[in-house]
Amino acid sequence: MINAILFDLSGVLYEGDTAIPGALQSVERVQASSLEIWFITNTSRKTRSKLLDDLRILGFKVNPDQVFTAVDAAKSWLQQRGLRPYCLVHENIQGEFSDFDQCDPNAVLMGDAAEAFSYNNLNRAFRLCLGGAPLVGVGYNRYFNSGSQLLLDAGPYIKAIEFAASVEATILGKPSAEFFHQALASTTAAADQALMVGDDVFGDVEGALNAGIQGCLVRTGKYQTGDECKIRGNFHTVESVVEAVELILGGNC
């Protein structure tokens, strides 16, 4: 019995700047049902406000209070600890961290920085971490589908710094179980009554399963043939978010 549904955004509801066929209607069907709904994303190429704008432009009617982002989680984590992060993040979201003292950093924050993942910037992150600065990752995603091609996400670069400095990053966002539980905390559903729908077999599906949440992998976005064989555990694999919603509303989850 599913009481809450957690939707990943990029690759599930849209690819690049195009909605997945049927995604709008599927989200509306869930919104019209008794299910609780959440949108949870590791995206760190857009500000929260741009993310909400883009969803609206695509036609999704989303309550901003139901959007849970890894960038917000990372900001809170750093604020709570009074840290001065070196923010190796995309130029689009640098402004989200303007409240932080970034002089003489004592922490490293890594998101999906794209071209900002230069040799110089990664060396700076590495030397700070080797000197003891905690490493904070916005998600641990390996790659994503930009709409036209697969592109490296933050995960591989976080892995590189972890290896170089022999440290372990604190991951804010999926697949952190804490992140899933924070999203669920404002619903009435228990973990095993919630279903995560995502295109990332590791970040979305394996992460959800490890958090005690049910998982559903869609064959859109970054999905590659055989992804469903890369992890262990029981989960659904469906063509797209449309079939995922059919499954849930049909009581087959």
Add this chain to the structure above:
Amino acid sequence: MINAILFDLSGVLYEGDTAIPGALQSVERVQASSLEIWFITNTSRKTRSKLLDDLRILGFKVNPDQVFTAVDAAKSWLQQRGLRPYCLVHENIQGEFSDFDQCDPNAVLMGDAAEAFSYNNLNRAFRLCLGGAPLVGVGYNRYFNSGSQLLLDAGPYIKAIEFAASVEATILGKPSAEFFHQALASTTAAADQALMVGDDVFGDVEGALNAGIQGCLVRTGKYQTGDECKIRGNFHTVESVVEAVELILGGNC
């Protein structure tokens, strides 16, 4: 009883363009002894000929036949298999791979590419590997001392692509046991009669131990306080190559 000594180069015999104090005399002492001597390096920022030139300019008298490089090992590996590598390597050594057909690549070669580790180039490597191209690494070093600062080496970037594409790289060079054994094959010494002297606790010392070779860590080059606690096993830790040679020639190894 040590019969052969394997010297790492950068960080052991020199740092940047300066010889480690006493290194010249120490190498000469070994050359005047009955010990067999090898120089083995993962350096992939210089051609073999530049490497030999730089050693000569610093004053080291080195027989080129006794210099064993990871770049050479990688070239042989690719040639033997008739592969067409995408060479993500330093611009200084691109010419070393001019004999390879690099159109429509079906393999990925990664060395210490420095600024060439751009987002675009890493995405290209990632997509080739995700599509099934074998990933070949020139060493797996985490970082090195450029003379003025620590800089990321090839290892973290290889790790990034391994993670992104869920593949395992074939490492040519240290710490591959095969590489150590190839170097030893042209000596009369058995593995346990050989000693590897290096500044990289993972690549040099742990690698040697895993290949059945004795290990000696020097506190020069990339060495950081506490490095000797990062691996398990019995090995020596000494101030520099001078003390390492004292130890060997004094019969204390």
